[in-house]
Amino acid sequence: MLTVDEAMALVLKRASPLPSTGLALMDAARLVLAEDVAADADQPPFDKSLMDGYAIRAADMPGSASRFRLAETIHAGESSARTLGPGEAAAIMTGAPMPAGADAVVIVEHAEESDGEVTLHPPAAVKVGQHILPQGRVYRRGDELLKAGNELTPARIGLLAAVGYATVRVIPRPELTIVPTGDELVEPGEIPAPGQIRNSNAAMLAALAIDRGLAPRIRPIAPDEPKALAAALATGLESDVLLVTGGVSAGRRDLVPGVLESLGVRQVFHRVRMKPGKPLWFGVGPTRGSRPGTLVFGLPGNPLSGLLGFVLFVAPALERLAGRPHATRGMISGRLARDCNHRSDLETYRLATRSSSVVEGPFEVDILDSIGSADVLAAATADGFAVFSPGDRVFARGEIVRFLPMR
Structure with a gap:
């Protein structure tokens, strides 16, 4: 035996x-990826504003307050065909591409707009790159993003969608x-x-x-x-x-x-x-x-x-x-809540609960009273099984034992 x-x-x-098989992306959640995934484009694909505000040239903002001519407004999903000139500002929304010539954003809370002009009064000196996410800062085209064997968590499903995957090869x-x-x-x-x-x-x-x-x-x-x-x-x-x-x-x-x-x-x-x-x-x-x-x-x-x-x-x-190669019995360690008299020449699994109130050290394992292997009532209250090696002995309260969770 x-x-x-x-x-x-x-x-x-x-x-x-x-x-492996190909599945629609939304059917692949929590499955294991069966192919390597690389970026099909830079992310972001352009220098983009991280805030609602005004795109300017940082060199045009030497002091604590400056007035600019409002050249254009750029919404997310739009792009600018012009180059921002000296003394000009472009109203820009979060996620919108920066216009050529601009290298900083001053947030809308630090601006006053009137009659085609905007006065900017940031609390500190404006720095090049302020509130801008540069093109390719997240990843570059061709970068390896995921490897075969990765589990497709919700965030990874989102990443696949971002790089153009409508279907994906997975372990079913x-x-x-x-x-x-x-x-x-x-x-x-x-x-x-x-x-x-x-x-x-x-x-x-x-x-x-x-x-x-x-x-x-x-x-x-x-x-x-x-x-x-x-x-x-x-x-x-x-x-x-x-x-x-x-x-x-x-x-x-x-x-x-x-x-x-x-x-x-x-x-x-x-x-x-x-x-x-x-x-x-x-x-x-x-x-x-x-x-x-x-x-x-x-x-x-x-x-x-x-x-x-x-x-x-x-x-x-x-x-x-399902493609998860490191599957094991999933044993963890716990501390007995009371003495347990064990008599068997077989490895024995006894229904038990586990305490979640322990602040430090192993959790407590409390053996349930059970009438045997037909006791579905005891099973309904158990969290798992306490595991005892073959042999006759008393396991004392506080002794460390193996615990097999049901989930």
Whole structure:
């Protein structure tokens, strides 16, 4: 049986970035750029005024106040065809190009305009370049602005628009399908018969995927019958990632591994030295043209097992597929809020909350009382999992432990 780290390494080894595609700019937010981007022009493309005021020649303003003939008015989006002469000023708006001959701007608050003239009385000497952004000051044509691998934040989307990108090559969001299995399941809106339970796992897993920017597809509940189960799983193999819930343990009706094998999915591992979620199954489907084989995760049917399996293994794989190569388990450190008696030969993940009131040092981790891997109520109040290494011991209050956030 593999350790968690060994299993993680096998998952990430098979999770390569998806082939790039061209998308409309507004559909590319938060995706990973798949091409280098260079400036197509200087920015700004001209010397521009940074303030509403009056463009002048700084040499014409030797004293504290001077009168100028008002030669023209230049609005943003306009340009001047004349050269500013001695003793002339041009009324200029923020963002407008400077007229030829002018080399400074005096703001409108330091001016009085009357009868085609303007008197300027700045509080300090006017300097060349005052309130002007020179051409190319932000970047020059041909400058590299973004590199492949950059995530397209809102500001970077704006930068792409500024350099003329209506479409852009990116690593697409992975496609994810969820197939719940089990004769004991009914949909959330149904009343369970004796021996049945509602299908909560699919909704929980879908919400985890949505929280990461995906649009998962949830298939109808697949019965514990080989032919029907194969038909349901085959539809999921059209996606980049397939999550199967239930049917991967050691029961007589745990048919998922065998059915996946019959569909050409190659098992990579089955069972991990962890609690909960030990029966977790992972494999890779056949290649799909230019796209790699589907990553298939068989998650145990107990809710906490599925929740932990997603956060621990599925989420990093999704990050890798989306072009983020440094995806890891995302562990952080916290300090136990109380003593914890741990007895297990497996790496154990216990539901916990984290305190945000700590001013200095690691936050506090408080272990929640839970009745086991079916305790969805405890999961609903948790912030993540406290992680305990194999072995029997008491972890004392204040001791540093690893913490796996759910988000």
